[in-house]
Amino acid sequence: DQSVCAPLPVLGRDVTVPLVTGGEVTYAALDYAASAPALQRVWDDVAAYAPYYGSVHRGAGYLSQLSTDLFENARRTVAEFLDCRADDQVVFTRSTTDSLNLLAAALPDGCQVFVFETEHHASLLPWRDARVTYLDAPRSHREAVETLERALADREPHGPALVCVTGASNVTGELWPVRELAAAAHAHGARIVLDAAQLAPHHPVSVADLDVDWVAFSGHKLYAPFGSGVLAGRSDWLREAEPYLAGGGASRKVSRRTDGGVDVEWHESAARHEAGSPNVIGAYSIASACTALTEAGFDTLVAREQYLIEKVRAGLAEVPEVRVLSLFGDDAPRVGVISFVVDGWNSSHFAAALSAEYGIGVRDGLFCAHPLVRTLLGSDPQTQGECGAPEAAPGEKSLNAIRVSFGAGTPDEHVERFVRAVR
Ligand code: PMP
Numbered sequence: 001d002q003s004v005c006a007p008l009p010v011l012g013r014d015v016t017v018p019l020v021t022g023g024e025v026t027y028a029a030l031d032y033a034a035s036a037p038a039l040q041r042v043w044d045d046v047a048a049y050a051p052y053y054g055s056v057h058r059g060a061g062y063l064s065q066l067s068t069d070l071f072e073n074a075r076r077t078v079a080e081f082l083d084c085r086a087d088d089q090v091v092f093t094r095s096t097t098d099s100l101n102l103l104a105a106a107l108p109d110g111c112q113v114f115v116f117e118t119e120h121h122a123s124l125l126p127w128r129d130a131r132v133t134y135l136d137a138p139r140s141h142r143e144a145v146e147t148l149e150r151a152l153a154d155r156e157p158h159g160p161a162l163v164c165v166t167g168a169s170n171v172t173g174e175l176w177p178v179r180e181l182a183a184a185a186h187a188h189g190a191r192i193v194l195d196a197a198q199l200a201p202h203h204p205v206s207v208a209d210l211d212v213d214w215v216a217f218s219g220h221k222l223y224a225p226f227g228s229g230v231l232a233g234r235s236d237w238l239r240e241a242e243p244y245l246a247g248g249g250a251s252r253k254v255s256r257r258t259d260g261g262v263d264v265e266w267h268e269s270a271a272r273h274e275a276g277s278p279n280v281i282g283a284y285s286i287a288s289a290c291t292a293l294t295e296a297g298f299d300t301l302v303a304r305e306q307y308l309i310e311k312v313r314a315g316l317a318e319v320p321e322v323r324v325l326s327l328f329g330d331d332a333p334r335v336g337v338i339s340f341v342v343d344g345w346n347s348s349h350f351a352a353a354l355s356a357e358y359g360i361g362v363r364d365g366l367f368c369a370h371p372l373v374r375t376l377l378g379s380d381p382q383t384q385g386e387c388g389a390p391e392a393a394p395g396e397k398s399l400n401a402i403r404v405s406f407g408a409g410t411p412d413e414h415v416e417r418f419v420r421a422v423r
Helices: 040-052 062-081 096-105 141-153 178-187 236-240 280-296 298-317 347-358 370-377 412-422
Strands: 016-018 024-026 089-093 112-116 131-135 161-166 191-195 214-218 229-233 251-256 262-266 322-324 337-342 363-365 401-405
Touching: 040 062, 040 280, 062 089, 062 229, 062 280, 089 096, 089 280, 096 191, 096 214, 096 229, 112 141, 131 141, 141 161, 141 178, 161 178, 178 191, 280 298, 298 322, 298 337, 298 412, 337 347, 337 370, 347 363, 347 401, 347 412, 370 401
Parallel strands: 112 131, 112 161, 161 191, 191 214
Antiparallel strands: 016 024, 089 229, 214 229, 251 262, 322 337, 337 401, 363 401
């Protein structure tokens, strides 16, 4: 389709892998939802800076100052990318998992948390020390909003409350009605954090427009390398909380008391939760990816991705044994993350065959969202597969699923090969 833009250059395009049938083929990376290949642009930016890096916030030397500037500029770039409000903070973390655990550690006393059972474990599990209400899987956007509204209406009024919701599912790729859920949360005096791990690589995220209080995402799914993530949003809860990690960088003043103990004054800025020497290359690579995506333009990227989604969905629809997993139905808006099972096939064997016979890398399993996959497969919790456990025998009901996922760097040939292979 001539109207659709070319894929963005990413690392690993020329990697060849051996086939079990003999010969070799270029690797088709179709597991973007786990980790997307880094953009060539990010690699080039990091390579240009790498010889000059130094300690952040800690040195008088030129390279230390250069690194401090890059680190703080990266914070501003991320704030712009997320369209943050003027008084929001951008905290650099290790990942989405780390960001959500940080927020969980910063909850005010007595905070009630509301979370759908359909969440990724990173957004489902960090709240277990708080009073959590797990909400049943909704089957439509409207049901999602109504379910949340009912739960919030039943909550004890006046105390602090937090809703945690994903922007795009890492299993079905379906978008969630974030703006409506945020409005419902705020109408009931609750706050909301958006898990944008799967949304931010595919869609523009505006904190101000969606009116979410916090947003979390990971660099390695946003075409940057591993090791860095972001928690951005309201500063009050973060400023009032104990530091996530105690140590240098988070502390403004430390002094011995006359009784021999130690008094600490913590920073109130994002540094409060960034103790230790910051990962300047990680922060810089996230900022570089944000800039590259913004320059490419999300309108163009979304159009290309929708074109690839249609190719995959049309191809899968031609195979009667394939069942695509969905909560909200065929018409739900979605990103390039599609999970399915194939009648008569063990999902793990199927994924292994895609790799061995076609050089295609997908994922099989429960995708760190066990309750959601169980609901989608209709499997019994007691017999449900677990990560690393053997799959159902051929002919038995699937306990695992297969997930194909792609994005800004995916060439047509990869999804065409995938569709041919499934067929
Ligand atoms: N949330 C969602 C929706 C995800 O897909 C993932 C990663 N699969 C995470 C959170 C956790 O991200 P990370 O592993 O980078 O912490």
